[in-house]
Amino acid sequence: MKLRTRVVALPLRHRFTIAHGSFAERENFFVELEHAGERGFGESSAVSYYGVDAHAMAARTEVLRPRLEDWDGADPESLWASLLPELDDDRFTLCAIDEAAWDLWGKLRGVRLWEAWGLSLATCPPSDYTIGIDDLDTMVRKLEEFPDFPVYKIKLGTDQDLEIVTELRRHTAAVFRVDANTGWTAEQTIEFAPKLAELGVEFVEQPLPPDDEAGIARVFADSVLPIVADESCLVEADVDRCAGRFHGINVKLTKAGGITPARRMIGRARELGLKTMVGCMTETTVGISAIGQLAPMLDWVDMDGALLLAEDVADGVRVRDGRIEYPDTSGTGVTWTRP
Secondary structure, eight states: OEEEEEEEEEEEEEEEEETTEEEEEEEEEEEEEEETTEEEEEEEEOOGGGTOOHHHHHHHHHHTHHHHHTOOSSOHHHHHHHHHHHHTTOHHHHHHHHHHHHHHHHHHHTOBHHHHTTOOGGGOOOBOEEEOSOOHHHHHHHHHHSTTOSEEEEEOOSTTHHHHHHHHHTTOOSEEEEEOTTOSOHHHHHHHHHHHHHTTEEEEEOOSOTTOHHHHHHHHHHOSSOEEESTTOOSHHHHHHHBTTBSEEEEEHHHHTSHHHHHHHHHHHHHTTOEEEEEOOSOOHHHHHHHHHHGGGOSEEEOOGGGGBSOOOEESOEEETTEEEOOSOSBTOOEEOOO
């Protein structure tokens, strides 16, 4: 087994703003595992508000080089479990390693992961396209750049949130989802929900901070729209805590620690009667292709990250007008294209 790591600066198509901050470039961390002529790839996006740094992820992975290069490619889940004690506080690094391990596992066996797991592409939901916070004219232009998506996710958390959704509604008949990224109060959420429902919004994602227990309970009881957890559902232990407090969960591979825990989180959520979604950070086709393997298990999916970039680094699973297109390539489907 050979290990290679990369840190790549990725300029965005547009400056991307959410309630947590604004950025025009991402610096992402990539892992490559090579064995028997096959190469597996994984990715994590460095997100400052989670205290994540791409170069730090590379340094932590370098410490693990002897163990990773000793891995035989046989069982990604066992590899994940063996690395967890050392990386438990760094699920982002673990995610990149886990995605690469699963990609290589599938390529060594000549099978796409969704096939190996007995899934069917007939059950894939469409992906949304995300409109970051900006002035109204710019948000409209962002929507019109990708006019044929059946679903748009609108980032909110401003003093004109209802005006934003009202204006965007004038330009499309598509379904809307809104994501306040913890930027609202319980009172705002309950007040906004009926108006948002009238504007064709299907759910609200993480309106309140995770530590606002009383507010979350009020919103769950009184909101006319479903509420989906994101910042409140980071790792496996959080899924049970979301039952009776949210209507669904949004699993992020980067925050959970990769494909291995994400599959378990989705399964547990279904047992608890929660709707399931997997979302992306600002990831290239490497991370998006990993998410694509899970799409047939989901009610909703948000895998537009590569579309937000000015440049990509790989070929693989693509999203076109909301449709998920899968290559014939085995594993997660990733082929590295950057020199």
